[in-house]
Amino acid sequence: MGIFSRIMMLCAALIVPSTAFAQQYPNRPVKIIVPFAPAGPTDIAARLIATKMSETLKQQFYIENQAGAGGNIGMGNAAKAAPDGYTILFVSSSYVVNPSLYDKIPYDPYKDFIPLTVVATSANVLLVNPKVLPVNSPKELAELIKANPGKYTFASAGTGTTPHLSGELFKLTFKLDTVHVPFGGAGPAIQSIVAGHTPLAFTSLPPAIPHIKSGTLRALAVANKTRVAVLPDVPTLAEAGIPNQEADTFQAVLVPAGVPKEIADFIYLEIVKATKSPDVRAKMEQLGLEIICNTPAEFTQQIKDEITKWGTVIREANIKQN
Numbered sequence: 001m002g003i004f005s006r007i008m009m010l011c012a013a014l015i016v017p018s019t020a021f022a023q024q025y026p027n028r029p030v031k032i033i034v035p036f037a038p039a040g041p042t043d044i045a046a047r048l049i050a051t052k053m054s055e056t057l058k059q060q061f062y063i064e065n066q067a068g069a070g071g072n073i074g075m076g077n078a079a080k081a082a083p084d085g086y087t088i089l090f091v092s093s094s095y096v097v098n099p100s101l102y103d104k105i106p107y108d109p110y111k112d113f114i115p116l117t118v119v120a121t122s123a124n125v126l127l128v129n130p131k132v133l134p135v136n137s138p139k140e141l142a143e144l145i146k147a148n149p150g151k152y153t154f155a156s157a158g159t160g161t162t163p164h165l166s167g168e169l170f171k172l173t174f175k176l177d178t179v180h181v182p183f184g185g186a187g188p189a190i191q192s193i194v195a196g197h198t199p200l201a202f203t204s205l206p207p208a209i210p211h212i213k214s215g216t217l218r219a220l221a222v223a224n225k226t227r228v229a230v231l232p233d234v235p236t237l238a239e240a241g242i243p244n245q246e247a248d249t250f251q252a253v254l255v256p257a258g259v260p261k262e263i264a265d266f267i268y269l270e271i272v273k274a275t276k277s278p279d280v281r282a283k284m285e286q287l288g289l290e291i292i293c294n295t296p297a298e299f300t301q302q303i304k305d306e307i308t309k310w311g312t313v314i315r316e317a318n319i320k321q322n
Contacts, residue, residue, distance in 0.1 A: 035074025
């Protein structure tokens, strides 16, 4: 037997245990922690993917909503989970915002997790309840708020979320006197504006779409570089005459540090496969989610870049959460 043949046999011997290890997974239900309330964009995206993975892998992938503290409760619990692949964390941009927003967080964004992929991003949208605020553009809204200082409040999915930061940027741009009302997710924030408790909101787009299409809520603009396909008539803030307001919310997946590489790689590939399946892709696009599915290395770099980016915004806006 030649040297090349012996090397190939050795490589095969090394690969087989890893492959077998990966093929044994999953052999029991897998928990996906969503650190926000149900019905928000992170929850919606996670449920679509969990359902598809359950079908494909013939094992249950189930969602556990652990809302609170801007996502810190769920992210902290996921950081403490056994690194066996049976706990997956499905996060939004709070993962990269909270390190600058809070004095102390229950996870280390660089050390406690293995980044897998950004599944998708969603544009942030400026919404009003048309029965309470009969305005048709962001500038009309700004003029109304400026004429009535302290009268109007705006809702978001929580302090430090990118929709909240979009709202603060809008306030700073027009020097508006309006109070932020944080909620435990985009779903509750939208319920509040529909009920008229808070007349306007900055939220992620997906859970707002049914209300926009029914006319219950009016979308004045999206904080995106381009218009979104699902709402082609809604302008961007730049098109509405307010530049430099771009901000989106990512939906991404990580697993606890220490998960064997074979399992982490397997989960990554299955999540990408589920996300890019025709039915899941179609549903996500209908919800206003843009499919990304970047690599673990790309997501790792994105985490570093966005922690720096949002840290600068938070410091300049003097936003802090205890």
